[in-house]
Amino acid sequence: MTADDHLPGPVAGGPVGRAPLAGGPVAVLTNPTAGRGRYRALLPRLLDGLAAAGRPVRLLQASSPAEAEAACRAAVADGAGALVAIGGDGTVHRALQAVAGTDVPFGPIPAGTGNDFALDTGFPADPLAAADVIASALRDGRSRAVDLARMTDSDGVERWYGAVLAAGFDAIVNERANRMRWPRGPRRYDLAILVELARLRPRRYTLRLDGVPHELDAVLVAVGNCPTYGGGMRICPDADPTDGLLDVVVAGRVNRRTLVRVKPRIYQGSHVSHPLVRSFRARTVELSAEGITTYADGERSLTLPVTISAVPGALRLLR
Structure with a gap:
């Protein structure tokens, strides 16, 4: 490029x-x-x-x-x-x-x-x-x-991120890959995907969007300040880092076959039209589920529950 x-x-x-x-x-x-x-x-x-x-x-x-x-x-x-x-x-x-x-x-x-x-x-x-x-x-x-996104966990630990917070299947795959000592390189991540696909199950999430609660079962949850993660996947295709809002994309009770079929559509952002995918927008997102360690900008981050807030103008870019 x-x-x-x-x-x-x-x-x-x-x-x-x-x-x-x-x-x-x-x-x-x-x-x-x-x-x-x-x-x-x-x-x-x-x-x-x-x-x-x-x-x-x-x-x-x-x-x-x-x-x-x-x-x-x-x-x-x-x-x-x-x-x-x-x-x-x-x-x-x-x-x-x-x-x-x-x-x-x-x-x-x-x-x-x-x-x-x-x-x-x-x-x-x-x-x-x-x-x-x-x-x-x-x-x-x-x-x-x-804008940047600021997240805080239940102990008051605070982290910032610029792109996307992963709090579902992708975060679980990253967590498994980071625990593996073999194989090395990209194959470790590929193997982690296969293992977690075999174990795939919806988890119960509680979302509170600007104070409004939503209980839902999902396999993938992403909270975006920007549209893309993972090297160009448009997981939150409408996210805009200048609008003061966070975009939340949730893939619901998706089975293995559907997840494998829908995942390539993320590169174009067309996955959001799937009937099992829902999108939300909010200034503040409270997110909780059992046993999920989040990944922000691809980096291991805080364990759920977390509160995420859009902070307008939090960063001055040299552009």
């Missing part, structure tokens, strides 16, 4: 600000293993592209996801003028925890297997083109407000 394959569009149409950005350095988080390392050789060119904005660039050091998140938080606390994440949705997710709800602008450079948040918010798919967009915004003091 080239930069022209996904041009900035109206989905990232939040208010544009033009004001001098804070004078601190541009902190850069990078994940050299993202996208199976295929963009690793581009790092020097990406850093040069960012430096062309005339701002000092500081590469953050981290050897694990937890260290990456801590490094981003420390950089923001130390006065970073901007934060840039080079990697996929997992790298972006770690960076968002540091900049959400702050005035520190953020730029994602898509260099992972899944780059849903960056593409859904209008950045080019080509990493070098995305770096140019971010550098231009830095030079001009330009940023654009978009």
Whole structure:
């Protein structure tokens, strides 16, 4: 895919600000293993592209996801003028925890297997083109407000996400794959799908949408701030990260055969027309079910029950 394959569009149409950005350095988080390392050789060119904005660039050091998140938080606390994440949705997710709800602008450079948040918010798919967009915004003091989703569990633990929260079959598959030690690579995920398909059963969920309760049986529940997850699957096809709302898509009492048949339609977003799929929209979503650990932006997150709120303008994007 080239930069022209996904041009900035109206989905990232939040208010544009033009004001001098804070004078601190541009902190850069990078994940050299993202996208199976295929963009690793581009790092020097990406850093040069960012430096062309005339701002000092500081590469953050981290050897694990937890260290990456801590490094981003420390950089923001130390006065970073901007934060840039080079990697996929997992790298972006770690960076968002540091900049959400702050005035520190953020730029994602898509260099992972899944780059849903960056593409859904209008950045080019080509990493070098995305770096140019971010550098231009830095030079001009330009940023654009978009929404984020903030979730809180029953213990008060808070996390932010940008794209989609999975709280059904896909989350269960991820949880099984993460527990498996064999096989390695993508085959582990494929095997986890087969195991969980064999065990597929609807679970009882309680949804409270802006205070209105819904009891339902479902095999898949997704709560989207953006339309896509999993590298381009349009699970919440009408989600808009500038409308102040969350889109909730629920696949009800679906059997194995139907799930396998409907799942490919997610790439076009046409699954929502299936009679067993329901869509909702709300500012606040309270979600509970037994035995579900959620995955946000593809990253293991909080265990249900959780409360998810759309937070308008929680992030300033360098676009």
